[in-house]
Amino acid sequence: MESLLQLPWAIAMRALEYPMRGIQRLIGERRMPYVFVLPNLLIFGTFVVVPLFINFFYSVTGGTSLFPDQRPFVGAEQYGYLLDCEDYLKPFSCREDQFWRGIYNTITFVSFQVTAMVALSLLTAIVLNRRIAARGFFRSVFFYPVLLSPVVVALVWKWILQREGVLNAFLTALGGDGIVFLAEPQWAMFWAIFVSTWAHMGFYTLILLAGLQSIPRDLYEAAEMDGTSHWRTFRRITLPLLWPTMLVVLVLSLIKSVQTFDEVFVLTGGGPGTATQLIVQYIYSTAFATQVHNFGLAAAAAIVLGSVLLVLTLLQMRLGSGKDKD
Amino acid sequence: MANLRLSKINKVFGSVHVVHDVDLEVLDGEFVVFVGPSGCGKSTLLRIIAGLEKATSGAIEIDGEVVNDVSAAERGLAMVFQSYALYPHMSVYQNMAFGLENNRMPRAQIDARVREAARMLRIEEYLGRKPKALSGGQRQRVAIGRAIVRKPRVFLLDEPLSNLDAELRVLMRAELAGLHARLGATMIYVTHDQVEAMTLADKIVVLRDGRVEQVGRPLDLYNHPANRFVAGFIGSPKMNFLPARLLRAGADGLTVEVAGLAPLTLPFDGAVLSPRQELTLGMRPTHVRHQADGEFAGTVEVSEQLGGESYLYCRVAGEHRVVIHAQGQSEVRRGDEIRMSFPPQHAYLFDAEGTALPRPGAARQTAPAAVDVAS
Amino acid sequence: MRRAIAFLTRRRGGRGWHPTDVLSYAYLVLGVVMMFGPVVWLVMCSFKTQAGLIEFPPSLLPYSQKQVVVEGYKEPLPLFEVKLPDGTTKPMAQVRRIGIISQMVDPANPGQTVRVRFEDRTPIRELSFAWENYTTPLAQFNFTRYLWNSVIVTSVATFITLIINSMAAYGLAKYEFRGRTSILIFIIGTLMIPISVIMVPVYLVVTQFGMVNSLWGVILPGAATPTGVFLLRQYMLTIPDELIDAARMDNASEWQIYWRLIVPLSLPAIAVLAIFSIMWRWNDFLWPLIILTRNEVYTLQVGLNAFQGELQVQWHFVLAMTVVTLLPITLVFAFLQKFITTGIASTGMK
Incomplete structure (x- = not known):
């Protein structure tokens, strides 16, 4: 297996040896790093850096054409359109009510999902950090859904939640009525939050577990020698020392949560109606899934989203550097 | 090659x-x-x-x-x-x-x-x-x-x-x-x-x-x-250094006063030096003699006896450290007052910049008068 | 036996049981059911026939009614356990059913039919796996094609990512050159930019290169991962510079130093990135969804989504194809779970 992977690699690398020696002779050893970073930089520049700038161009031009030369300059019109609201607390009073519904749905989704995520992964990490048998197995169990694709995750749950699904079978067996979960707005939002928490909590559990395990064992032994109670040990030793990791988990899950699209899109399609349409889905539909491709509006909304993510990322970087200093 | x-x-x-x-x-x-x-x-x-x-x-x-x-x-x-x-x-x-x-x-x-x-x-x-x-x-x-x-x-x-x-x-x-x-x-x-x-x-x-x-x-x-x-840097243990001052330059060499002790006349050519010049006297530990009639007195602070050889770490004139490396064993203990001598033909002199003073060619060959007195 | 129980109830540290231990294990068992249960349920259901799927209440294992071929009847007939008037029971095949009366035939005596009341017969069921759920979509629909596209995208993209990321990481870790700091800042600054923020302009770029509806359009935009460069560079910084000096003295060209020295020595980090890349690419959904609009270039994820979004959802096929999609990742995880979890825990990325 290993040699099977290595063979094409070795052939490619050896084939490049001669030309690379030639290049080195030509430009000198000291300029070789440019050759090493060039391929990555070319692709990175073409598909990340340049688009970052084009995005601004789209957001200040109008029309439905994809090609920049056919797009008239409209200034801040797209932003004005997005932000035109009679009452910002009532999405339906806005000109682009879909955008505002997306924002409100995302706020609901993020606040519940992040809370559930942090609480559940902390609880799981604490349980896994106890003296338990087969810890490795249990850790893997909680981690497994992290690796599944969002489409698979959504389908697994869609199958359980559908009208004749196993959950309704349980409910009727217990004497209740079946519920068409994904057709009722509040249930749909609940399950969107539930499913995405189910899919990602293993990742944060793993980080928190690593944080817990990095707390020196002798601190606990010292506390035990002092006759400290379990609860007090947790409050006065575990929580403070885990706090930096908690912050990282909080911000990281916040960033990921704001970006959620795939599993909710496949699970509910944003429905019923627009009850679970999140902001990324709004951008996607505005640009690609409607009859009229409104690229300018999508770009403007993307920049709004990007600014939020930028703030969160800066926050995370400050937390990260703060952690190093300790 | x-x-x-x-x-x-x-x-x-x-x-x-x-x-x-x-x-x-x-x-x-x-x-x-x-x-x-x-x-x-x-x-x-x-x-x-x-x-x-x-x-x-x-x-x-x-x-x-x-x-x-x-x-x-x-x-x-x-x-x-x-x-x-x-x-x-x-x-x-x-x-x-x-x-x-x-x-x-x-x-x-x-x-x-x-x-x-x-x-x-x-x-x-x-x-x-x-x-x-x-x-x-x-x-x-x-x-x-x-x-x-x-x-x-x-x-x-x-x-x-x-x-x-x-x-x-x-x-x-x-x-x-x-x-x-x-x-x-x-x-x-x-x-x-x-x-x-x-x-x-x-x-x-x-x-x-x-x-x-x-x-x-x-x-x-x-x-x-x-x-x-x-x-x-070269030689182990390190050469002993003692601050010295030039008293006079004569035909028989330079007379220097070492660390406030008795003057020594050393076979160096000091034509270029001015009187009262600050110098440094160097003496390898192997060349310092521990002998009853030595010109200098010192207090032993550490005495290391390795069997075949011995090292005496002394303090001279209260502030300068001098190491003596001698063959054989010695009865000297910590705190003892001993006397030692600096044989002139093995001495080095350095000027204020640290440059070694040249020895006249003859001085190097005239040898072992002092060796005889070694204990 | 005693020792087996002792082993099962043994706790680390060897002290006695505490109520919180019971709670912990209860939580963990619940976790196993919650985390594995849905997937196990999906796998079980994927082997049920269409009729088995709509059965209510559902059974865990894929049962279906036993059928027999009876002489004189063209179609195989469903088999029932019939309570005869004399109180004995006997397996019989049902020929037809009219209202509450069934016409039954004894397979041993095909000439004679018996009329049996509806409530006197119970179906005989057997475990059977509906493999056609798998074979049909793979053969009749384009699923083999989707599978192949996903394999191509995953392997080619991972290969490219590993090469260009490790090259860049080496350049940024082991050389001083003009522009190095600005490149590093840019790469770290874009660690958190998701495709969703720049999907419109990237779509433009991909269109300009004529890569819409081509797998290259899926592969290239995400190939230069900042995560990968960052991860590999951090690892390469720990390789001693003296090794590189030694190789230079040994007349190795810079390229040889890269692939004969740096790459083998960074293998642990490269393996982590390889796993990440495989996971990212195999599970990738939003970008392929935008760029791939023709059925024959769909990847598994896009194909699966399209299939489940049809008006008449053919759940028996959807479930089977979902299993096909989750299988490779599950296998990789089963073999490398320790490696993956420690890799992810140490990098804090996924």
Whole structure:
């Protein structure tokens, strides 16, 4: 297996040896790093850096054409359109009510999902950090859904939640009525939050577990020698020392949560109606899934989203550097 | 085999001037040791010779050809690194063969060379092992072997013994000397250990703060240090230094007052000195005599008895430390008052800048009047 | 046996049981059911026939009614356990059913039919796996094609990512050169930019290169991952510079130093990145969804989504194809779970 992977690699690398020696002779050893970073930089520049700038161009031009030369300059019109609201607390009073519904749905989704995520992964990490048998197995169990694709995750749950699904079978067996979960707005939002928490909590559990395990064992032994109670040990030793990791988990899950699209899109399609349409889905539909491709509006909304993510990322970087200093 | 010439080599890292105007000639087959305290620029100088660093100015010539712009690979040198720098993912054999493969040498020839070097270094049985599975001494041999197989024009060795324990270091030192004799190769060796320098070198280059302090054969450096730094650096235990003041210069030499004690007349030529000049008297511990009628008194602070020899750490005139190295055993104990003498013919004098004062040629030959009085 | 129980109830540290231990294990068992249960349920259901799927209440295992071929009848007949008037029971095949009366035939005596009341017969069921759920979509729909596209995208993209990321990481870790700091800042600054923020302009770029509806359009935009460069560079910084000096003295070109020294020595980090890349690419959904609009270039994820979004969802096929999609990742995880979890825990990325 290993040699099977290595063979094409070795052939490619050896084939490049001669030309690379030639290049080195030509430009000198000291300029070789440019050759090493060039391929990555070319692709990175073409598909990340340049688009970052084009995005601004789209957001200040109008029309439905994809090609920049056919797009008239409209200034801040797209932003004005997005932000035109009679009452910002009532999405339906806005000109682009879909955008505002997306924002409100995302706020609901993020606040519940992040809370559930942090609480559940902390609880799981604490349980896994106890003296338990087969810890490795249990850790893997909680981690497994992290690796599944969002489409698979959504389908697994869609199958359980559908009208004749196993959950309704349980409910009727217990004497209740079946519920068409994904057709009722509040249930749909609940399950969107539930499913995405189910899919990602293993990742944060793993980080928190690593944080817990990095707390020196002798601190606990010292506390035990002092006759400290379990609860007090947790409050006065575990929580403070885990706090930096908690912050990282909080911000990281916040960033990921704001970006959620795939599993909710496949699970509910944003429905019923627009009850679970999140902001990324709004951008996607505005640009690609409607009859009229409104690229300018999508770009403007993307920049709004990007600014939020930028703030969160800066926050995370400050937390990260703060952690190093300790 | 080759000779090497450095002229006016300078190296500047940012605002730090690491190597200053170094001139040096290394002859074919010579074993040259760069020695100096850490941070003196000796490793940088070696890396400049290797081609791993570029000199800021100056010329490096190998066999008369300026190689400043020739890459490390093409200078035809081999280097043994302090950490050995063995490729951890390759076997001993592959480590030694790697450079030869890069030079597109035929496989049979590579094999012959690797096996020959392995036999010479007695590492044949480890050829299949990874460096991880070797002891420190074995790794050291492999690192040397990797240099040998290249048949380089010059061997460069960067503190190769510093990672070994004391016993192994002595052993490997002897082996290196033997290897040099057998190969007849030009070797440049960097160390901070003056014992290694003394035992291995044909020629020692003493460096301090990026400057060459003195170049010479080991015993020349020992007997005629050019300045106080070299005098203090070469020889173990270190030379004793005592502050002195010139009283007068006469035909019989210089009369100096040492550390506020009795005046001494030493056979030096002091024509250029002004009276009352501040000087430093140097005296190697082996030359200080512990004798009942000595001119100086001192208090013993530590007495080390090694059986065959003894070291007495004394304090003279209340503030200056003097070490006495004597053969045999001694009854002296801590706290004892003893007397000692500084035989003038073994004394060194350094001026305020640290430069050694010249001795008149005659003074060196007139010898052992004082030896007779030794106890 | 005693020792087996002792082993099962043994706790680390060897002290006695505490109520919180019981709670912990209860939580963990619940976790196993919650985390594995849905997937196990999906796998079980994927083997049920269409009829088995709509059965209510559902059974865990894929049962279906046993059928027999009876002489004189063209179609295989369903088999029932019939309670005869004399009180004995006997397996019989049902020929037809009219209202509450079934016409049954004894397979041993095909000439004679018996009329049996509806409530006197119970179906005989057997475990059977509906493999046609798998074979049909793979053969008749384009699923083999989707599978193949996903394999291509995952392997080619991972290969490219590993090469260009490790090259860049080496350049940024082991050389001083003009522009290095600005490149590093840019790479770290874009660690958190998701495709969703720049999907419109990237779509433009991909269109300009004519890569819409081509797998290259899926592969290239995400190939230069900042995460990968960052991860590999951090690892390469720990490789001693003296090794590189030694290789230079050994007349190795910079390229040889890269692939014969740096790459083998960075293998642990490269393996982590390889796993990440495989996971990212195999599970990638939003970008392929935008760029791939023709059925024959769909990847598994896009194909699966399209299939489940049809008006008449053919759940028996959807479930089977979902299993096909989750299988490779599950297998990789089963073999490398320790490696993956420690890799992810140490990098804090996924």
